Amino acid sequence: MNYPVSCANCGKPATTRCSGCLTAPEYRPGDAPATAYCDSKCQQQQWPTHKVQCRILNKRRTLLRIAELLKTALFAYRECVYDIPLTEVKYEEGILRLLLDPRKIPYRPWQIPFPSDLNISPQHKEAALATNQCTTAQCLLGPLARYLLGGIESTFKVVEVNAEPIVPWKFVWLSDSKDELRSLACTAVTHTILLVWLRGEGWVIDTTGCQFGFGDVLVPLNTYFKKRVKSLARGPFAYTEHETSDLDVFDCKLALNDTDTKRLKAAHERAGRLHFAKFVRERFDRYESPRPSEELLGGSSEEFQVRLARFKGDLKVHMASFVDFASGKERLSESG
Ligand SMILES: [Zn+2]
Ligand SMILES: [Zn+2]
Known part of the structure; x- marks a missing residue:
């Protein structure tokens, strides 16, 4: 030190x-x-x-710890509920390539634990866990974020920006012959972030920015906009989402002629989100207990890191019970 x-x-x-x-x-x-x-x-x-x-x-440090807790919650969830048939991650020519194997597409339960056998750096693992997750994060973390941020007299809004990735990523599907690489998805640039104002200071919480090589989960607003944002896309909006908000919209759009597979997938994803919500609600006493300050977010760095690791461990154990349930008891018929 x-x-x-x-x-x-x-x-x-x-x-x-x-x-x-x-x-x-x-x-x-x-x-x-x-x-x-x-x-x-x-x-x-x-x-x-x-x-x-x-x-x-001290307030600033609490804000940083809230941001770290939110990111930890999202990543613990994603480590248990992963939906990409990832087989390898390669960093080449300034692009992070996520190699996907079509033979490994999760069938049932569609969402599986993050592959544990990948030889992958912690940084690339974070990127792989965060790809395409900013809408999920916004919904999944909504109630928890509002609960924690409400305890530090902050105001906050959600905004969509056109972001400039430091490291763009790309999905690369491995073709059957395996030596021919076929690209389907390209770099994503529309990105959702959370703006927080704390005692006259503007901050950005970006739990999924690591997919674009944005390392810090909390960044001063001016710095973030100067270095990472090309332009505003939409917003700012009030932060009202809850764990299944995006799925509720998606379900309304499901047409009568959509396949049962599509419906089952949606139902399964919803069940995972609700299972996450249950953990957080119980952990924070249905958000009715006094907002946590010192006992959760205070103390030395070391003490906080221990608490964070324990929170992550508990959440993963909880989510694993959902994965087990889903893979063992999925008995619904499927057509199409
Ligand atoms: Zn002295
Ligand atoms: Zn001091």
Whole structure:
């Protein structure tokens, strides 16, 4: 850990950092400096001066942790409910190629756990988990995001932007002969993100940006728009979606002559979303308990990472029971 060399109060060599604002993200370059002290006496003396800045940075850090929690929830879900027959990920000529094998198209239950046997970097795995997921994320994470963000006196909106990928991705279907590569999908540029205003600061939460090589889940709004956005596509809108909002719209559009397979797929996806919703509702006491602050989002980085890992583990165990149920008990007939 990097300590600032001197005590913020007396200038002697420092030994402790203020835990309230440690690891807060920068909004402008250099505006989240670590504050350190030689002892607790100096810290107490300095507190009247430091407290205003400390509280601002503490809120920012909480926002970052909310963003990390949302992304973790989405990724835990996607690791259990995956619908792409992915066999390999290759980074070539500035494009991330997701190689798909048509022989591995999930039949039943259509959504399967993310393949565990891929030799893939964590970064590419994140990209593969996030491809085409911004609408799902917006719906799936809606109630949880509103619950968590409501606890930090923030306001928020959803916006669709025309994004400029750092690393575009491409689906590449392996043909039967295997040596001939056939491209079907191309780079996606319309992207949904969440705008959050916290004490006069504008931020972007982007849980699925890693599909385009956008590494950070929380970015100052100005930086995000300058570096990643070509233009606004739609919005901003009020964030009202819930776990199945997009499926509700999709189901209304299902025509009478659509196949049973299509209906079963839609029903299966809905069941997975609802199973996720059940976990989150129970975990946060149906969103009626006081909004979590310190016990979930506070503490040191290490403590938070432990909590985050536990949350992810619990959610994956919960989602695995859905996958088992779906694969073992799917008995509906299918035609077409
Ligand atoms: Zn001191
Ligand atoms: Zn502080």
